[in-house]
Amino acid sequence: MANQTIRCIDHGQGGGLECLSIIQTAAPLPGAGEVRIRVAYAGVNRPDILQRSGKYPPPPGASPFMGLEVSGVINAVGDGVPASRIGEKVCALTPGGGYAEAVIAPAGHCMPIPEGLSLKQAACLPETMLTVWANLIERGQLRPGQSVLIHGGSSGIGTTAIQFARWAGAGQIFTTVGSEEKAAVCRGLGATRAIIYKTDDYLAVTQQETAGEGVHLILDMVGGDYLAKNLKALALEGRLVQIAFLQGSKVEMDWSLLMMKRLTFTGSTLRARSSEEKSRLCLSLQQAIWPELSQGRCLPLIYAEFDLTAVADAHRLMESSQHIGKIVLQVNPQLS
Amino acid sequence: MANQTIRCIDHGQGGGLECLSIIQTAAPLPGAGEVRIRVAYAGVNRPDILQRSGKYPPPPGASPFMGLEVSGVINAVGDGVPASRIGEKVCALTPGGGYAEAVIAPAGHCMPIPEGLSLKQAACLPETMLTVWANLIERGQLRPGQSVLIHGGSSGIGTTAIQFARWAGAGQIFTTVGSEEKAAVCRGLGATRAIIYKTDDYLAVTQQETAGEGVHLILDMVGGDYLAKNLKALALEGRLVQIAFLQGSKVEMDWSLLMMKRLTFTGSTLRARSSEEKSRLCLSLQQAIWPELSQGRCLPLIYAEFDLTAVADAHRLMESSQHIGKIVLQVNPQLS
Numbered sequence: 192m193a194n195q196t197i198r199c200i201d202h203g204q205g206g207g208l209e210c211l212s213i214i215q216t217a218a219p220l221p222g223a224g225e226v227r228i229r230v231a232y233a234g235v236n237r238p239d240i241l242q243r244s245g246k247y248p249p250p251p252g253a254s255p256f257m258g259l260e261v262s263g264v265i266n267a268v269g270d271g272v273p274a275s276r277i278g279e280k281v282c283a284l285t286p287g288g289g290y291a292e293a294v295i296a297p298a299g300h301c302m303p304i305p306e307g308l309s310l311k312q313a314a315c316l317p318e319t320m321l322t323v324w325a326n327l328i329e330r331g332q333l334r335p336g337q338s339v340l341i342h343g344g345s346s347g348i349g350t351t352a353i354q355f356a357r358w359a360g361a362g363q364i365f366t367t368v369g370s371e372e373k374a375a376v377c378r379g380l381g382a383t384r385a386i387i388y389k390t391d392d393y394l395a396v397t398q399q400e401t402a403g404e405g406v407h408l409i410l411d412m413v414g415g416d417y418l419a420k421n422l423k424a425l426a427l428e429g430r431l432v433q434i435a436f437l438q439g440s441k442v443e444m445d446w447s448l449l450m451m452k453r454l455t456f457t458g459s460t461l462r463a464r465s466s467e468e469k470s471r472l473c474l475s476l477q478q479a480i481w482p483e484l485s486q487g488r489c490l491p492l493i494y495a496e497f498d499l500t501a502v503a504d505a506h507r508l509m510e511s512s513q514h515i516g517k518i519v520l521q522v523n524p525q526l527s
Numbered sequence: 528m529a530n531q532t533i534r535c536i537d538h539g540q541g542g543g544l545e546c547l548s549i550i551q552t553a554a555p556l557p558g559a560g561e562v563r564i565r566v567a568y569a570g571v572n573r574p575d576i577l578q579r580s581g582k583y584p585p586p587p588g589a590s591p592f593m594g595l596e597v598s599g600v601i602n603a604v605g606d607g608v609p610a611s612r613i614g615e616k617v618c619a620l621t622p623g624g625g626y627a628e629a630v631i632a633p634a635g636h637c638m639p640i641p642e643g644l645s646l647k648q649a650a651c652l653p654e655t656m657l658t659v660w661a662n663l664i665e666r667g668q669l670r671p672g673q674s675v676l677i678h679g680g681s682s683g684i685g686t687t688a689i690q691f692a693r694w695a696g697a698g699q700i701f702t703t704v705g706s707e708e709k710a711a712v713c714r715g716l717g718a719t720r721a722i723i724y725k726t727d728d729y730l731a732v733t734q735q736e737t738a739g740e741g742v743h744l745i746l747d748m749v750g751g752d753y754l755a756k757n758l759k760a761l762a763l764e765g766r767l768v769q770i771a772f773l774q775g776s777k778v779e780m781d782w783s784l785l786m787m788k789r790l791t792f793t794g795s796t797l798r799a800r801s802s803e804e805k806s807r808l809c810l811s812l813q814q815a816i817w818p819e820l821s822q823g824r825c826l827p828l829i830y831a832e833f834d835l836t837a838v839a840d841a842h843r844l845m846e847s848s849q850h851i852g853k854i855v856l857q858v859n860p861q862l863s
Contacts, residue, residue: 436786452799458785
């Protein structure tokens, strides 16, 4: 494959769906500590949309192409990685470039396919589950019995976060969604109360259902007007963990509540972390969640599957926010 | 004393210095778990100014009068407090009412006078040291070798925070001050670099002196325009701890850096905490810092002393921000 070319999705200078095209490019070569994965499936994530539109340039050294998670088979290794790993089926967090027939990933970012899961399911795990793990469990420090509010409950992140919150022993699990259909799915996954934000006010509902105490932890990807409202919805010593700002990160608001209620506002992105930090997160996630997956719990919810050549349809669906759970690209399904 | 009256500072409906007057009021009676302290000295704190001006009403159940810390002698006890404590010299965090000849405090908020310190020095400890302890050490989690930026370095809080940072083994200790005279005092207390904010930009200085890494922890009481600048000044995983918003808590700014650098923004006030929580803080502070005080380290810096009847002069000085360190009211100095 070293001299071969592969098919890969390019987004040129960035923009709307029209900027997407399939190109032939040289198969990438793994560097020291890296592997090359022949891709079976690639997960589609919200940051891909931002990257395509030119708003979220890849960090220095990363692939210029989209795609943050894949499943497939290792077919080449770089220095320091045993050749015996060739042929191993893995799912991996990639430094971009997952929308392709082959992609490079650090060996430490490859995880085994959980027992009983398909390559299609496994492709949906890394980016979403590592993000939820790092933010809801580690950074947000969700503790048994605590209440949590998960915004965007029907997204890939949301459906995973609801299941992780249940796994962590959360008390009340609130989530916000856009329709009754989505609410029903979230309740099925473990949400105590799915609030349809178009008709109900999440601040009023959470205040009422916590007897005025407020929620202990909020996982938010909305930002904008939600920021001030999230502070109001938090209990004393509550934490707000921000993983995206879909409604904007520039906000005018009063912060005195943060001090009066001793709140903590924090957040993180996965992509900006060091490679060592990502390897550590992969190990923590496997130890805690892989056994759950093999028991049929915390499974990824897959809403739609598209051929790699239909990537524009996949992005259109994600931008519509009509999906419930993950969207996945089929690249080489015959690897399964 | 039960049927006696005491002199006490009243601020009427609140406002400027003209609202201050000395009144006679009934000596307060200690409730269950409380003591009454005959006051020798009372510390003056920034929240007193806010309370006087009507911007910081006391929490429910607290004294309507000003004064958050005193030193003196216990002269009455409530149910559950041994009578043997009468006659004990203490310094105490009070739920207001310290600007008076006698004040009530929960027994758990009374601390012994550190060996070798005067009652005048001891009156300056509780509010300031508990605030710095709770925010710089506990909430801010300052670790040995980490860099810290302390705004308002010449205030009571600032002069204490610089000394606590040194005690905690901080690496670089940056502080902001308004004059070279104040800068010299802060350097004497342990500041690595005192930045005169009128001529130097603290963001530029801290970036340069940390080789672009930024500072690990910021203790801020300014707010306003400092908020966005503080985010820029922080290192990856840095923490901003807010203990007041002297320049305002309503701010328009972009929060994307919080997520990209995995920052934590938190803060607290001492007064809003539960009585149990304050008792716990008193114990932690004594264990860690009382031995230091008795060794002549971390001492409060006293800038000026006023008679209780000259409280308006004390407030005028604090509002001028010309002081360096603490301002204290002399109530019954003969108790020493």
